[in-house]
Amino acid sequence: MSMSPLSISLLTIVGMALATYTSRAAGLALMTRVTPGPRLRRFMRAIPGAILVSIIAPGALASGPADAIATGVTAVAAWRFRNLPLAMAVGVGAVLLLRQVMS
Amino acid sequence: MRKNVQAAAPTESYCPDMKTNPSPSAGRLPFTRAGAVAGFRACVPVAIGVGVYGVLFGLLARQKGLSYLETQSMSLLVFAGASQLISLDLWGSPLPVFSLIATTFIVNLRHVLMGAALSPQLLRLPAGRAFGSLFFMTDESWAVTLSRLTADNRRGVMPDGAYLIGAGLAVYLFWNVSTALGHVLVRGLDDPARYGLDFAFTAVFTALLVGMRPRRVDILPLCVAVAAALLTARVCPGKWYILAGAFAGGTAAALAPHKDDDKPAPRKETRP
Structure with a gap:
C-alpha cells in the first residue's frame, strides 16, 4: 500500500461524511419523487x-x-x-x- | 440536485394567503437572515448541551489516538454525535474502513425520516437551500425547527425556510468548538452523568414534544412508538430504537381506523 495511514483515515472520515449526508438528504430526495396518498x-x-x-x-x-x-x-x-x-x-x-x- | 424541488406539491399549506392562491406549490417560503438568526438563538440552549458531548468526543478521540486533524475533520465533515462516538469504539489499526462507513450510515438512518418529515417546508425552498440546510440537520436542530413549524402552523404564520439552517449552525458551532476544547485543552472530564447532564437531552426532547401539544389522534401512534422504542432499546445497541419507534408509530397512524372517513366534521382536521 502506498497510502499513508493519515490519508486512509481522512478518506474514511470523508466516507463517513458522505454516508451521513446521504441519510440527511435521502428523506427530501425521496419526497420529491413521491406524491403521498x-x-x-x-x-x-x-x-x-x-x-x-x-x-x-x-x-x-x-x-x-x-x-x-x-x-x-x-x-x-x-x-x-x-x-x-x-x-x-x-x-x-x-x-x-x-x-x-x-x- | 439541480432539479427544482418546488415542483412537487407540498402536502400541507402553512400559508394563510393560500386561499387566494389555488396552487400550493407556487408558495415559496421566505429564507431570511432574520429567520436564520431566530433558529440559531432558539437552538443555543440545546447546543450548549451538545457541547458537553463535543468535549467528551474530543477527549475520547485523543485517548483513542486520533490526531487533532482527524478529530476536527470528523466533527466538521460528519457532524453526527452518536455515530462519531460509536466510531471511536471501532477505530483501530488497521482501520476497519468499511465497518466505520457502514455503521455511520446505519446509525444515521433515522435522519431519512426526519428529512422526510420536514419535506413539506423544504419542498418550498430552492433545491440548493433545502439540501444545503440538510447538511446541518441534527436531532436537536430538527426538533427545535419542527416545534417552531408546528407553532407557526397553528398561528397561521408563514414559516421562515432559513430557521432550520440557523438552528443547525448553532449546533455545528458548539459541536466543533467543544470538539477542539476536548481534544486540545480538557484533561480528564468527569462523567457528564455526575452533573445530571446526560438527562439534558431527555429534558429537551420532552419539552419539545410537550410544546407540540399532541392531539387525541396522536395518542395511539405515540404509545406504539414508545413500546417499539423500549423493546428495541433492550434488544439492539446503538440508535436503532429511534428508527424502530418512528416506523412503528407512523405505521400505527397509517393503519389505525381514522375518524375523518366516518364522521362528517372532526375537530382535528381544523389543525392539520
Missing part, C-alpha cells in the same frame, strides 16, 4: 411525534424511577412555562436531586 400522509404526520417520543422513551422509562419522575417534572415545566431553556434546567435540576434522594 392519504395513508402515507397519515404516516408522515405521525413521524415527528413518534421520533421525539422514541428518543425520549429509553431515557425516561428505562433508566430508573428518578429519571422517570424527572421526565414528568420536565413535561409539567414545559407545559407551564413554554420556555425551552427553563424546562431543560428544571429537568436537569430535578434529576440531580431525585437521583441523590432515590439511590
Whole structure:
C-alpha cells in the first residue's frame, strides 16, 4: 500500500461524511419523487411525534424511577412555562436531586 | 440536485394567503437572515448541551489516538454525535474502513425520516437551500425547527425556510468548538452523568414534544412508538430504537381506523 495511514483515515472520515449526508438528504430526495396518498400522509404526520417520543422513551422509562419522575417534572415545566431553556434546567435540576434522594 | 424541488406539491399549506392562491406549490417560503438568526438563538440552549458531548468526543478521540486533524475533520465533515462516538469504539489499526462507513450510515438512518418529515417546508425552498440546510440537520436542530413549524402552523404564520439552517449552525458551532476544547485543552472530564447532564437531552426532547401539544389522534401512534422504542432499546445497541419507534408509530397512524372517513366534521382536521 502506498497510502499513508493519515490519508486512509481522512478518506474514511470523508466516507463517513458522505454516508451521513446521504441519510440527511435521502428523506427530501425521496419526497420529491413521491406524491403521498392519504395513508402515507397519515404516516408522515405521525413521524415527528413518534421520533421525539422514541428518543425520549429509553431515557425516561428505562433508566430508573428518578429519571422517570424527572421526565414528568420536565413535561409539567414545559407545559407551564413554554420556555425551552427553563424546562431543560428544571429537568436537569430535578434529576440531580431525585437521583441523590432515590439511590 | 439541480432539479427544482418546488415542483412537487407540498402536502400541507402553512400559508394563510393560500386561499387566494389555488396552487400550493407556487408558495415559496421566505429564507431570511432574520429567520436564520431566530433558529440559531432558539437552538443555543440545546447546543450548549451538545457541547458537553463535543468535549467528551474530543477527549475520547485523543485517548483513542486520533490526531487533532482527524478529530476536527470528523466533527466538521460528519457532524453526527452518536455515530462519531460509536466510531471511536471501532477505530483501530488497521482501520476497519468499511465497518466505520457502514455503521455511520446505519446509525444515521433515522435522519431519512426526519428529512422526510420536514419535506413539506423544504419542498418550498430552492433545491440548493433545502439540501444545503440538510447538511446541518441534527436531532436537536430538527426538533427545535419542527416545534417552531408546528407553532407557526397553528398561528397561521408563514414559516421562515432559513430557521432550520440557523438552528443547525448553532449546533455545528458548539459541536466543533467543544470538539477542539476536548481534544486540545480538557484533561480528564468527569462523567457528564455526575452533573445530571446526560438527562439534558431527555429534558429537551420532552419539552419539545410537550410544546407540540399532541392531539387525541396522536395518542395511539405515540404509545406504539414508545413500546417499539423500549423493546428495541433492550434488544439492539446503538440508535436503532429511534428508527424502530418512528416506523412503528407512523405505521400505527397509517393503519389505525381514522375518524375523518366516518364522521362528517372532526375537530382535528381544523389543525392539520
